[in-house]
Amino acid sequence: MIDQHLPILLIVVPLMAAPLCILLRRRELSLILAVVVCWACLSMAARLLQRTLSEGVISYHLGGWPPPWGIEYRVDPVNAFVLLLVAFIGAIVILYAPCSVNAELPEIRTSLFYTAYLLCFTGLMGMTVTGDAFNVFVFLEISSLSTYALIGMGKDRRALTASYRYLVMGTVGATFFVIGLGLMYMKTGTLNMADLARLLPQEMHTRTILAAFAFITVGLSLKLALFPLHVWLPNAYAYAPSIVTAFIAATATKVSVYVFLRFYFTIFGADFAFNNLHIDMFLVPLGLAGIFVASLVAVFQSNIKRMLAYSSVAQVGYMMVGVGLFSVTGLTATLIHLFNHAVMKGALFLAVGCFTLRLGGCELADLRGAGRRMPVTTTAFIFGGLSLIGVPLTVGFVSKWYLVLAALERGWWPVAVLVLLGSLIAVAYIWRVVEAAYFQKPDNEREISEAPLSMLIPTWLLIGATLYFGFTASFTGGVAQRGAEILMGIGS
């Protein structure tokens, strides 16, 4: 019975729990509720992935209305994989909350924090699970609005301006997206994704659909922070509370990348986007430019959160290069990097949160001597950093391996060389942290203790995941490849 309603339960449970958190008022109670809900969603998402891998596409009709009239939730291995990723990050990061939130937020805002967190979680899950194009917009706004609130909770007053800027740019992006949907609706009279995919080919070369394609591309590129539309991202990540940064850095842009893939490959069709419009000639250069510009900017940041934020822009570049290579291997690289980057960036930002808690800040100067004072956190950070660089036996290596393979398969060896060069820049900025942590003397002789266990355990769980999935990539690789084949229209 419950099994049958899993797709909607993933949305309804966190959505209902969010206002309950306000009503509960006591922060311990809201925390317990949020933890229970996130872990319940994780188990449901795992079950969904397992079912869709064995049974194929699961279609759920809201209110019993069959598509294309009613809203359909459609789960295939691609979005089941992304659902599992979001739920996994959500469930791990919430464990980190008690210490971090109590330290960084005033007490009256803590239960509001859990509300916004669950709403953001709902929105991201909804964007992923739905098979209705307008529904994507609604959930996109649910997640965005709660993200603005979460970012605005930062201690620094610059968090407010960062949140405002993200609000303006995010709304412009979402409105562009909805203009594109409107244009598609005018031509086809449907909003169901599968139905759109069926009806669009006849209208493909009208100016309306071309305009829709352009609006949707730009709108989603803004949300997923494709260079040069990334300007909202660095400040938003840098001034948000640590736990918020870890959560949104690991999930928000990833879900947008998924929606981008869904629109390009399922709705417009790979043939239209790549063979007719040659969108790869646009995605690969922008992706590569993002990798280089953002990585170079990252090297010169003094704030570690800002540095990692720029690195996130670069990582989105890698994903877009994978899309642009337009092959099963390239898409596998994108999907696997989606997962891998979420895990490692989540871990890195959680480690930065531990530093912030104990050292009072996350400037490079604060980190001097942290290697000796907080060895467990620093080791976690270094493992995360190695993964970001792409050292073998970490997840970063697996992503880069697939990406280079895809570039060579297409015969674009300069792209492969550039991808590897981009990784070298990552060595530079990670090294600056290592140097500060291990080779510089701290400014003061204050006694600094290691971060509390409730923060170290989630950090190490994610680091463990980067090492585990780097060591054996059969699960992530297998699912990502299956997803890539579905997107490319090969296999089922």
Added chain:
Amino acid sequence: MIEIDVGLINYWVVIFLMMTGFYIVMASRNLIKKMVGLSLFQSSVFIMYITAGKVLGGTAPILTKPGTDYSNPLPHVLILTAIVVGIATTGMGMALIIRINEAYGTVEENEIRSQDAAE
């Protein structure tokens, strides 16, 4: 012919409002004016959807006799949702502006920037 022209006038209004709103968002240095532009930008999309769904002389499809013209109700419903989203966005933006004003004592972007640079 006339009907087509009436339809096109609506779309010209949409484009005019959309570009005006977008220009204000980009060019204005005042945070509140930016929100005005953003609302205008969003409203233009509402009109676009409604125009697409409207049939001249058509009515609401409630208990109509077969054969009567009716307007497509779906775009209206979608836009009801989008209006709610727009209100939430404006509300969120205004709330942030209030807090920015408390923290910086100004809502002008260049003054905020110079205060940040001075830190």
